[in-house]
Amino acid sequence: xxxxxxxxxxxxxxxxxxxxxxxxxxxxxxxxxxxxxxxxxxxxxxxxxxxxxxxxxxxxxxxxxxxxxxxxxxxxxxxxxxxxxxxxxxxxxxxxxxxxxxxxxxxxxxxxxxxxxxxxxxxxxxxxxxxxxxxxxxxxxxxxxxxxxxxxxxxxxxxxxxxxxxxxxxxxxxxxxxxxxxxxxxxxxxxxxxxxxxxxxxxxxxxxxxxxxxxxxxxxxxxxxxxxxxxxxxxxxxxxxxxxxxxxxxxxxxxxxxxxxxxxxxxxxxxxxxxxxxxxxxxxxxxxxxxxxxxxxxxxxxxxxxxxxxxxxxxxxxxxxxxxxxxxxxxxxxxxxxxxxx
Numbered sequence: 001x002x003x004x005x006x007x008x009x010x011x012x013x014x015x016x017x018x019x020x021x022x023x024x025x026x027x028x029x030x031x032x033x034x035x036x037x038x039x040x041x042x043x044x045x046x047x048x049x050x051x052x053x054x055x056x057x058x059x060x061x062x063x064x065x066x067x068x069x070x071x072x073x074x075x076x077x078x079x080x081x082x083x084x085x086x087x088x089x090x091x092x093x094x095x096x097x098x099x100x101x102x103x104x105x106x107x108x109x110x111x112x113x114x115x116x117x118x119x120x121x122x123x124x125x126x127x128x129x130x131x132x133x134x135x136x137x138x139x140x141x142x143x144x145x146x147x148x149x150x151x152x153x154x155x156x157x158x159x160x161x162x163x164x165x166x167x168x169x170x171x172x173x174x175x176x177x178x179x180x181x182x183x184x185x186x187x188x189x190x191x192x193x194x195x196x197x198x199x200x201x202x203x204x205x206x207x208x209x210x211x212x213x214x215x216x217x218x219x220x221x222x223x224x225x226x227x228x229x230x231x232x233x234x235x236x237x238x239x240x241x242x243x244x245x246x247x248x249x250x251x252x253x254x255x256x257x258x259x260x261x262x263x264x265x266x267x268x269x270x271x272x273x274x275x276x277x278x279x280x281x282x283x284x285x286x287x288x289x290x291x292x293x294x295x296x297x298x299x300x301x302x303x304x305x306x307x308x309x310x311x312x313x314x315x316x317x318x319x320x321x322x323x324x325x326x327x328x329x330x331x332x333x334x335x336x337x338x339x340x341x342x
Contacts, residue, residue, distance in 0.1 A: 016059070022047060023054035074316040078301075078309060081323055085283065085307040086110070092312040096290060099312050103289035104131035107215070107310040111285060112138045115173075115213060122149035122208045122273060123169065124251045125162045125184070126217030126226060128287040133168040133215075141174035147208045148180035149216070150251050150272030155230030156184075169215075180204045182271045184252055185232045189268035196271070208273055214281045216306075218288040220296045221246040221254060237266055248296025250286065250305055251278065257295060257322075259302030278305040285310065294318035 022040065025031045026047075031039075033047045040047070054060045071089040078087035088110060090102040107128075115121070115138065123129060123146050146169040148162035158164050166177035182201050186192045195201055219225050221242050223235045227249070233241075244264060245256035253275045254262040261267070261275055278284055286306040288297050293311075297319050300306050311319075320328060 016057075019050055019054040019057065019059050022050045023060045026051055027060060071313055074313055074320070077320050077325060077328075078316060081320060081325055082301040082309075084301070084309060087308070087316075088310040089316045090289075090310070090312050092291075092314045099291075100128060100131055100289040101135070103287055103310055103312055104128060104135045107132045107285055107287040108135035108137070110308060110310065111136060111213070111215065114283060115142060115144055117143045119213055120145045120147060120207060120211045121169065122147055122211035122214040122216075122278075122281060123162050123166045124149050124214070124216035125152075125156065125165070126160050126219065128217040128289055129162075129215055130159045130165050130168070132285075132287055133165045133172070136169060136172050138173055144170075144173050144175040145178060145207070146170050146173075146175065147178040147204060147211065149208045149211075149214065149278075150270075151180050151182040151184040153184050153230045153232055155232065156226075160226065178204055178207055180208075180271070184227075184230075184271060185266070185269045186271060187269065189265075192269055192271060201271070205273070209277050209280070211281050212283065214278060214284040216250050216278070216284060216286050218286050218293060218296050218300045219249045220293060221248060225249075227252065233266060240264070241266060247299045248293070250275065250300055250303070253278075255299045255303050257299050257302075259299050259304065261303075275303055275305050279303075283307050287311070288315065291315065294322055298322050 022036055025036045026033070033044050037044045037047045074089045075087045078084060088106045090106045093099045093102070111132070121144060146166040148166055150162050152161045152163055163179040166179065170177035180201065182195055186195060219227065221238060223238055225238065227233045228235060228238050241254050241262055241264060244262050246254040246262045247257050248255060251272050252270045254267065255275065256262060284306050285308045286300060287310045289312055291314065294315055297309065297311060297315060301309060317328065
């Protein structure tokens with residue numbers, strides 16, 4: 001938010017000089033009103049009035065640089081089309097790592113604004129969720145609890161494991177982390193039920209179910225997905241899920257393009273919150289930065305488990321197109337033939 005101070009003609013009244021000096025101290029040198037009052041021998045109330053008058057008389061102009069028009073339009077369309085609490089659209093970029101950082105920063109900013117003392121935050125797995133935690137920087141310590149919404153896997157790198165992501169969030173708030181010491185997927189439903197009956201696992205998932213906030217990623221049903229790479233699912237199982245209509249997953253829960261859960265043996269092996277349980281959390285923030293996730297995002301939005309979507313503009317445009325929004329000519333013209341929309 002840059003601030004420009006206008007020079008005052010030498011013939012101006014001495015009061016204008018005082019206004020300019022006080023405004024310069026406050027806006028450009030970042031001095032407090034108390035410090036300015038001491039330096040000029042004024043009361044704090046007088047300093048407040050001078051700062052206000054400097055703005056009223058045009059000595060100070062404040063400009064807030066907004067995000068590009070395209071992003072605002074896409075955010076409005078996403079909110080209206082899917083009944084979202086909010087949508088944040090970051091710039092696209094050919095560099096996937098940079099794109100992920102931009103999405104993560106937007107999601108982290110949103111969480112910072114909507115997190116309070118005593119909140120419990122359920123946390124999913126993935127690169128996007130991990131980067132949100134790494135970008136998270138609340139302005140003050142918060143007594144918040146971050147709890148794993150899904151088990152882990154030796155095949156997950158440490159950075160994308162829900163337990164590690166919870167620890168990162170907690171370290172950045174001064175809050176606490178509650179880990180789920182269980183695998184994300186087990187061999188069969190019987191073993192899953194036995195595991196869920198264990199006190200430590202049951203208590204952690206109960207805390208997750210009582211969350212007031214959640215941060216999750218949106219995965220695909222492809223052979224190159226995180227869950228396949230981690231060994232939680234085989235490629236044959238991923239293909240079977242796609243044959244059954246799966247287009248994506250949240251927290252290990254697979255769904256079709258309409259957001260309906262895919263009922264399969266894989267689902268019966270999951271140790272974590274279900275889509276129905278995520279739907280009951282008041283504020284679920286889903287971050288998805290990678291290209292080619294439009295179908296997975298669309299299904300996630302239709303599932304009712306997502307309240308706030310954070311993505312980049314090409315995914316946002318494609319999601320709306322897939323949803324049947326046909327009057328996107330203005331947005332399309334803004335996108336043009338470029339590979340990124342910044």
